[in-house]
Amino acid sequence: MKRLLLGVVLLAATAAAGGVAPAGATNECRGLQVCVRVAGPWVVVPASSASPRPRVDFQLSCPRGFVIGGLDAELTDRAIDVEFGGRLGSPVNPGVTTSRSALFGATAKATFEGDVPVTVNDAEKTKFATGVAAEVVGEGNVKEMRPIMGAEDFSHMLKKRPGAFIMLGNGIGPGLHNPGYNFNDAAIPLGVSYWVRLAETAMPA
Numbered sequence: 001m002k003r004l005l006l007g008v009v010l011l012a013a014t015a016a017a018g019g020v021a022p023a024g025a026t027n028e029c030r031g032l033q034v035c036v037r038v039a040g041p042w043v044v045v046p047a048s049s050a051s052p053r054p055r056v057d058f059q060l061s062c063p064r065g066f067v068i069g070g071l072d073a074e075l076t077d078r079a080i081d082v083e084f085g086g087r088l089g090s091p092v093n094p095g096v097t098t099s100r101s102a103l104f105g106a107t108a109k110a111t112f113e114g115d116v117p118v119t120v121n122d123a124e125k126t127k128f129a130t131g132v133a134a135e136v137v138g139e140g141n142v143k144e145m146r147p148i149m150g151a152e153d154f155s156h157m158l159k160k161r162p163g164a165f166i167m168l169g170n171g172i173g174p175g176l177h178n179p180g181y182n183f184n185d186a187a188i189p190l191g192v193s194y195w196v197r198l199a200e201t202a203m204p205a
Contacts, residue, residue: 038060038063040060040104043104045080045106045107045108047109048108053107053108053109054107055105055106055107056106056107057105057106058103059103059104060102060104061101064100067099068101068102071084071104073104077108079108079109080106080107081108082104082105083104083105084102084104084105115151116151116152116153116156117155117156117159118155119152119155119158119165120155121158121163121164122164124162125162125163125164126164128164128201129164129198130164132194132197132198133194136193136194136197141169145167168187168190168191168194169187171186
């Protein structure tokens, strides 16, 4: 189960302005003579697509002699919904109450986002690239690959501009991400020749 984190912050305004130095600048403390920032812990909020979504509640309290001056929360994911429920006491000013405690409630919905889109070559660019490759290695050595499940960052470029992603053979043996992989230096001249020929064909003098 995916889990998200919720950080809660409680800001306290004193009921009597004596003996406490002002805290650092925060919007919640603005306009109050004395304000003390009380930081809460990180609270785990389980993500779920069930209905109703599971809810997590957490209560924070001010030190004795202080009342709530404002509320704030720090989230690790936009999918978290936070509300400040419960009775906060009688309002003294907007956002200021006579209560020492506040109840935070949080729910999170499950979100699944693919980091890498599917790699789809442009037909025209693929024909051009394979034609250049055939000039370098021979038409019989240019093969059409079957679709594979591996992710490829080049797919982001293909969403912006038409292009073609091709692979250069490296001989028989363990694949690239295998600990036994050993790069075949004999493939270097072929790769260099391909890129040089590609540039010369695409941008003739």
